[in-house]
Amino acid sequence: MYVSRIEITGFKSFVDRTVIELQPGISAIVGPNGCGKTNICDAIRWVLGEENVRLLRGTRIEDIIFNGSEKRKPTGMAEVSLTLSDVQDTLPLECNEVTITRRVFRSGDSQFYINKVPSRLKDIVNLLLGTGLGRRAYSIMEREMIDWILDDANGQRRRIIEEAA
Amino acid sequence: MYVSRIEITGFKSFVDRTVIELQPGISAIVGPNGCGKTNICDAIRWVLGEENVRLLRGTRIEDIIFNGSEKRKPTGMAEVSLTLSDVQDTLPLECNEVTITRRVFRSGDSQFYINKVPSRLKDIVNLLLGTGLGRRAYSIMEREMIDWILDDANGQRRRIIEEAA
Amino acid sequence: ARLEFKETFERVQRDFRKNFEILFEGGSADLRLKYENDPLESPIEILAQPSGKRLEQISLLSGGERALTAIAFLFAVYHTKPSPFCLLDEVDAPLDDANVGRFLNLIKDLAKHTQFLVVTHNKKTMEVASCLFGVTMEEPGVSKIVSVRLEKAKSETLEPVG
Amino acid sequence: ARLEFKETFERVQRDFRKNFEILFEGGSADLRLKYENDPLESPIEILAQPSGKRLEQISLLSGGERALTAIAFLFAVYHTKPSPFCLLDEVDAPLDDANVGRFLNLIKDLAKHTQFLVVTHNKKTMEVASCLFGVTMEEPGVSKIVSVRLEKAKSETLEPVG
Ligand SMILES: Nc1ncnc2c1ncn2[C@@H]1O[C@H](COP(=O)(O)OP(=O)(O)OP(=O)(O)O)[C@@H](O)[C@H]1O
Ligand SMILES: Nc1ncnc2c1ncn2[C@@H]1O[C@H](COP(=O)(O)OP(=O)(O)OP(=O)(O)O)[C@@H](O)[C@H]1O
């Protein structure tokens, strides 16, 4: 199984619909400071079910919706879709591909879809549970995580291993 | 006034006596991971009066004394000297140069010298107070300080400005 | 639950030691239960000793050595419970050239079973990627992606994405 | 004390705004007392708006933007109460090439009155230094310094130090 496609619209600085098509193997994201690379990581985290806005560097859910620029007005909604391909051996689905979509409005209203079928957050969490891709599967590592793992202020090394068990 | 010389012996990975001779202007310290660059910063912090061993990345004072390697035995003492030149306009001294030396033994016994005259920590702190070079003058900046300044969890921006006032 | 944890712990421990030796070209490291007789509650200690150096507490390690140690640990967990996807955001930033090379060797090995998406400013890391996505903000405040296929030729075919 | 603090605060505020505009090539930033009527106790807020972007909270800035903002603030304090000596340990690590260049311009300007000692892995930063100290650990666990005088010629005269 691999992530074949990520689609981002209205999420943070990605006001225009942006599609990233991925292959297995190693892909790199590059660009100058502040251009949006970590925002892509935030989008992936969020579509996989992250509920803690602070882990997306925000304080309220509105922080992840495009809030305007010099020439553009703020949008009313943010949407991220992630498509997994070659899932047949891993997930209990009939098709070989599954797309998870998450949408949020300024009101705070959140919507979830699995292959365009309206779903709940827990359906997505359950779907991802067996794959190691869940938001708590620690398969996302950023610089702050180095100190977090080594200082182990809250027994997180233990929790990471319990999660893997 | 400028720092003209730093001498490090037995401090962390600098087991052999090491002398760095500096000029005004910009000097750079380079080298691979783990070779000792930040240890030099720790040495400078310490000789300027740092009392908090945690800011030197240690937990007990012994952590700053060379504790041995494959071929070398641990030493019993760490010593750092820092020489300020062209001090006449800034400090109330007759000579144009002043050398501060700090020594610590495994017992925890600490010794201080100003131009080789035994002194106390507070003599050194007083000497440095007017220069902006004191350990709390924030003239040492490392990567962790970026978050420390911006997150401002304990009103540190205020404290930094009060210190400068 | 006790057996499951113990088994997982031992697999992570084995991979952690192996990863550390790859990343540090030698040296030795270990994971340990702080309280041997309380495996279900005990916190987990990390010991790390770069080659030729004495064993010291983790706080005394350098910035780059800490990064490698954390990577060795996390990758041991990924290997034990394989994640199909691994997202890294500038974790190569504190590493010097030689260490970036060793880090990339470890990634290339894991990439046989795991898809990697790596945010980086490092040229060596970019060279290892089979596909590069350039993010730009030509219009201030608005992100846009341009993809570059590296397999055909370096920096050929800049296609705007989406 | 109230007047001293107010005066110092305003000088830092002025330099912070100026440094920010240099480092971000435009944009705007400010320092503010959270409680205007309680200057002796009030915490100090930072507002930072890179050019072309909307004003947002500091947490939403990127890693590189946060580094530049913190540098703008600290250098404003150094300028207000000039320190003869400033030690920087890899603060250029999160910056891309263009931003390293702007950061170095700010340093060169401050270096007229302040001596800088900069730990770095960045080639552009090394080029700006008039003197380079290479730290090595040929013998594992033992640090040694080699100094290189850059004014004469690049990497000429490797003299072991001390
Ligand atoms: N809700 C939002 N609306 C519009 N722009 C936003 C929003 N949230 C964040 N941004 C912008 O996104 C930018 C940060 O992007 P990001 O963190 O992805 O940068 P980066 O490419 O990772 O850079 P670096 O290399 O410095 O880490 C900030 O400048 C911020 O203004
Ligand atoms: N008391 C000590 N005795 C001997 N060696 C020590 C002592 N304290 C620290 N060290 C060693 O110093 C090394 C760390 O050095 P330092 O932090 O200066 O590296 P660095 O050059 O800053 O590297 P990086 O580029 O990764 O930040 C560690 O490997 C550690 O083993």
Ligand SMILES: [Mg+2]
């Ligand atoms: Mg980033």
Ligand SMILES: [Mg+2]
């Ligand atoms: Mg360091």
